[in-house]
Amino acid sequence: MALIKHTLCSLAFLCATLPAQAAIDFTDWPMADDAREFARLDDKLPAILSYFSQHSQAELAQLYRQAFGSPAQEASRYGQLELLFIQPSERIRVVISSQQQWQQVDVMVLPPEH
Numbered sequence: 001m002a003l004i005k006h007t008l009c010s011l012a013f014l015c016a017t018l019p020a021q022a023a024i025d026f027t028d029w030p031m032a033d034d035a036r037e038f039a040r041l042d043d044k045l046p047a048i049l050s051y052f053s054q055h056s057q058a059e060l061a062q063l064y065r066q067a068f069g070s071p072a073q074e075a076s077r078y079g080q081l082e083l084l085f086i087q088p089s090e091r092i093r094v095v096i097s098s099q100q101q102w103q104q105v106d107v108m109v110l111p112p113e114h
Contacts, residue, residue, distance in 0.1 A: 026049045031105075049107040057096050
C-alpha cells in the first residue's frame with residue numbers, strides 16, 4: 001500500500017510540473033486482459049494510467065510493442081522495465097515493475113518534444 005501511495009504521489013508531482021495539454025481517452029488503449037486499474041489521470045497531458053496484472057513482464061512489454069511498435073528507448077533498472085514510444089502527437093512511457101505476484105504497469109502519455 002505504501003508503494004501505491006508513493007507511486008501516486010510521484011505521478012501527481014509529474015502532472016503538476018508539466019504544462020497541461022488536451023485530455024486523453026484511455027478507453028481504447030491497450031491494457032492486460034486481467035488489469036486491475038488503480039489510477040487514471042486523463043483530463044490533460046501528461047496523462048497516467050496505472051494497473052496491476054498477473055501477466056509476466058515480457059508479456060506486458062509485448063502487448064505495448066504490438067500496439068506502438070518498437071520502442072525508441074528501452075531500459076531495465078532496479079527490476080523495472082521502462083519503454084519509451086514516440087508517436088507523432090505524443091510520447092508514451094510504459095514502466096512495468098514487479099510487486100509480489102503482480103506486475104504494476106504505469107502508462108504515461110507525455111506531450112511531444114519540440
